[in-house]
Amino acid sequence: MKYGVFTEEHEAVRKTIRRFVETELVPHVEEWEKQGYFADWVIPRMGELGFLSLRYPEKYGGAGGDYFMGIVLAEELARCGAGGLPMAVAVQTDMATPPIMQFGTEEQIKKYLIPALKGEKVACLGITEPNAGSDVASIQTRAVRDGDHWVINGRKTFITNGVRADFITLVAKTNPDLGYNGVSLFLVDKDTPGFSVTRKLEKVGMRCSDTAELLFEDCRVPAENLLGVENRGFHQIMWELQGERLIGAAGAVAGAQYTFEKCLEYARQRTQFGKPLIRHQVIAHKLAEMATEIEAARQLVYSTARKFAAGEYPVKEISMCKLVGGQVSFRVADAALQIYGGYGYMMEYGVQRSWRDSRLNRIGGGTDEIMKEVIAKSLGL
Amino acid sequence: MAHWLFQEEHEMLRKSVRGWVEKEIKPHVEEWEQKGEFPRELFYRAGELGFLGLTYPEVYGGSGEDYLAGAVFVEELARCGSAGVAAGLGASVVIAGPQIYKFGSEELKQKFLVPTITGEKIGALGITEPNAGSDVASISTTARDEGDHYVVNGSKIFITNGVRADYVVTAVKTDPAAGYKGISLLVIEKDTPGFTVAKKLEKLGWNASDTGELVFEDCRVPKANLVGKENMGFYYIMQNFAWERLVMALEAVAAAELALEEAIRYAQQRIQFKRPLSKFQVIRHKLADMASWIETARSLTYHALSLFASGEDAVTAVAMAKVYACETANRVADEALQIHGGYGYMMEYPVQRYWRDARVGTIGGGTTEIMKQIIVNRLIK
Numbered sequence: 001m002k003y004g005v006f007t008e009e010h011e012a013v014r015k016t017i018r019r020f021v022e023t024e025l026v027p028h029v030e031e032w033e034k035q036g037y038f039a040d041w042v043i044p045r046m047g048e049l050g051f052l053s054l055r056y057p058e059k060y061g062g063a064g065g066d067y068f069m070g071i072v073l074a075e076e077l078a079r080c081g082a083g084g085l086p087m088a089v090a091v092q093t094d095m096a097t098p099p100i101m102q103f104g105t106e107e108q109i110k111k112y113l114i115p116a117l118k119g120e121k122v123a124c125l126g127i128t129e130p131n132a133g134s135d136v137a138s139i140q141t142r143a144v145r146d147g148d149h150w151v152i153n154g155r156k157t158f159i160t161n162g163v164r165a166d167f168i169t170l171v172a173k174t175n176p177d178l179g180y181n182g183v184s185l186f187l188v189d190k191d192t193p194g195f196s197v198t199r200k201l202e203k204v205g206m207r208c209s210d211t212a213e214l215l216f217e218d219c220r221v222p223a224e225n226l227l228g229v230e231n232r233g234f235h236q237i238m239w240e241l242q243g244e245r246l247i248g249a250a251g252a253v254a255g256a257q258y259t260f261e262k263c264l265e266y267a268r269q270r271t272q273f274g275k276p277l278i279r280h281q282v283i284a285h286k287l288a289e290m291a292t293e294i295e296a297a298r299q300l301v302y303s304t305a306r307k308f309a310a311g312e313y314p315v316k317e318i319s320m321c322k323l324v325g326g327q328v329s330f331r332v333a334d335a336a337l338q339i340y341g342g343y344g345y346m347m348e349y350g351v352q353r354s355w356r357d358s359r360l361n362r363i364g365g366g367t368d369e370i371m372k373e374v375i376a377k378s379l380g381l
Numbered sequence: 382m383a384h385w386l387f388q389e390e391h392e393m394l395r396k397s398v399r400g401w402v403e404k405e406i407k408p409h410v411e412e413w414e415q416k417g418e419f420p421r422e423l424f425y426r427a428g429e430l431g432f433l434g435l436t437y438p439e440v441y442g443g444s445g446e447d448y449l450a451g452a453v454f455v456e457e458l459a460r461c462g463s464a465g466v467a468a469g470l471g472a473s474v475v476i477a478g479p480q481i482y483k484f485g486s487e488e489l490k491q492k493f494l495v496p497t498i499t500g501e502k503i504g505a506l507g508i509t510e511p512n513a514g515s516d517v518a519s520i521s522t523t524a525r526d527e528g529d530h531y532v533v534n535g536s537k538i539f540i541t542n543g544v545r546a547d548y549v550v551t552a553v554k555t556d557p558a559a560g561y562k563g564i565s566l567l568v569i570e571k572d573t574p575g576f577t578v579a580k581k582l583e584k585l586g587w588n589a590s591d592t593g594e595l596v597f598e599d600c601r602v603p604k605a606n607l608v609g610k611e612n613m614g615f616y617y618i619m620q621n622f623a624w625e626r627l628v629m630a631l632e633a634v635a636a637a638e639l640a641l642e643e644a645i646r647y648a649q650q651r652i653q654f655k656r657p658l659s660k661f662q663v664i665r666h667k668l669a670d671m672a673s674w675i676e677t678a679r680s681l682t683y684h685a686l687s688l689f690a691s692g693e694d695a696v697t698a699v700a701m702a703k704v705y706a707c708e709t710a711n712r713v714a715d716e717a718l719q720i721h722g723g724y725g726y727m728m729e730y731p732v733q734r735y736w737r738d739a740r741v742g743t744i745g746g747g748t749t750e751i752m753k754q755i756i757v758n759r760l761i762k
Binding site for chain 2: 264267
């Protein structure tokens with residue numbers, strides 16, 4: 001009996017994406033990282049190739065693939081060598097758009113989801129604010145009903161794709177007295193009066209993705225742009241966070257694998273004391289530890305993805321994937337940087353970027369500490 | 382939903398082994414630990430219930446070569462809370478039996494394997510010597526060819542079941558000049574003149590299992606007791622290492638889970654500063670970490686098991702699983718002891734035993750360092 005998770009179809013898609021990454025992305029990564037912005041043609045090009053809609057049903061222009069197709073995409077994009085790009089794509093495919101498919105009207109699907117899957121519109125997701133991130137119930141952005149509009153006031157920050165997005169899937173309070181049960185989702189167009197990008201944020205890593213601070217000042221949004229059911233936004237967005245974390249973990253592990261492969265190559269070539277670094281036992285064993293940690297984290301992700309794909313809702317295991325995947329990715333990058341020695345500290349080698357980029361895996365999408373809170377609760381503590 | 386790797390029949394087996402362990406083993410564990418031995422009758426009982434034949438074909442009294450079933454048995458057995466019981470009961474069928482089944486003559490199978498599966502005979506595997514363990518090629522016990530007999534001289538150490546085994550599958554040098562190509566396996570029976578148990582070794586943990594130091598002085602062993610072909614022993618030994626190490630990884634995960642459960646139970650009952658320990662964030666996060674490491678170790682171990690059970694090359698995955706699972710068990714047991722505070726240091730709480738028992742996981746069956754060397758040899762060079 002064969003137990004692997006990937007079929008021939010997955011492997012064929014993997015090959016196509018890998019070729020795209022190597023020929024169309026890798027040659028530009030350095031430049032995009034310096035600019036702090038990857039080219040605007042990337043998302044439309046990926047849409048054209050069908051990569052943004054692998055898991056979406058055919059009626060929306062997708063390929064109808066299963067959950068593991070999404071994992072293939074996350075794994076292969078990680079091999080472009082810059083974490084910012086796969087992160088931006090994940091926001092497009094796994095964060096900002098799934099709630100539209102799940103809760104959107106036909107109209108909203110036509111206007112937002114389908115163009116997003118084609119890469120014609122860039123999406124972002126607005127949850128985090130200056131004073132609330134994982135503590136979603138505490139957000140302060142308000143939406144007040146006024147006739148056939150909602151009037152929105154507030155701020156969002158750390159919003160990936162926020163600078164270039166054509167629309168935002170926005171989380172706002174519609175009933176401030178109800179905590180969790182007073183939150184709703186809205187689809188807000190970029191050019192809506194009262195909506196502005198106040199700042200493009202500078203980051204330690206993930207530099208080729210644009211991260212924005214957004215401002216809503218008496219921003220009037222048509223009533224039909226409410227997504228799903230009024231005051232149910234918290235519940236609608238919570239399930240989405242699970243898919244996001246699992247895909248994030250898959251990407252983090254794949255990034256670690258890429259870093260490991262590059263590091264191994266370096267350790268084979270680099271000669272010190274008359275022999276390559278890999279012939280020094282302490283280095284060889286460090287590499288063995290890295291490979292083991294990566295394989296362990298990967299199998300945790302795959303095992304959890306099997307459950308998720310089968311329709312289960314394994315919150316505990318997904319949180320573990322996010323926690324372990326994030327930690328392993330940073331630990332591997334740090335160990336790799338050490339093996340590169342002085343060169344690892346120089347900007348001309350890619351490993352410093354893996355090190356800076358992977359640090360975010362332990363923060364974004366819920367910190368390590370938030371994951372542990374979720375896990376502790378799931379353990380009945 | 383059951384875990385993806387196991388079928389319904391495995392879950393039924395799990396239930397029945399668990400019931401047996403709860404009823405017939407757990408209540409006696411304390412006593413057996415103190416005695417440094419569990420009753421011989423336990424072998425008969427396990428044999429009678431069919432648990433010793435799960436990985437052997439029906440013609441020898443087994444129930445089919447189902448390694449997933451074998452895995453379920455060792456996982457559940459480990460939940461008795463004494464790794465010594467699991468090691469002793471397991472050694473017969475996990476490490477001694479496979480050599481005879483896979484490579485031995487029909488006569489050897491009838492004489493030794495069949496009664497091992499019924500539990501009437503206890504088996505041991507004798508490889509390690511005072512001066513050679515994982516460095517199998519360096520063993521110095523010799524077997525001199527004397528027509529229809531071999532004359533064996535040398536000593537073996539750290540032999541699980543060695544004190545009371547009815548037979549020891551013993552690694553000997555039949556061609557001392559040929560290094561690893563000069564090793565053979567002989568089945569040496571307990572009452573063979575010249576074979577003595579020099580010492581029952583005192584150990585830090587695994588106390589319910591007997592561990593022997595064996596001496597062979599001009600011990601005459603019939604040629605019929607040669608397993609397979611002369612000078613092929615090294616190859617035979619290597620063949621079964623994967624299963625032995627996989628079993629150790631499976632037991633480590635199960636034992637770690639047990640330590641976690643014990644720590645959670647204690648943390649929920651123990652009141653300090655007017656609230657249960659489980660309500661202190663630092664303890665909750667520690668428990669969340671422990672649970673995450675365990676889930677990761679389990680995923681990696683099951684991955685290795687799936688490769689092994691489907692006949693694929695599992696050597697690298699098994700080495701990784703053994704390192705990760707056994708290191709995890711150590712760490713989890715240590716944290717569980719820490720959570721117990723002063724009580725954790727007292728012999729009346731089981732957590733101290735989990736801590737002592739876990740420690741050998743990263744040593745026996747090939748140390749963590751040896752496992753890393755295997756990973757290096759397969760992956761890095």
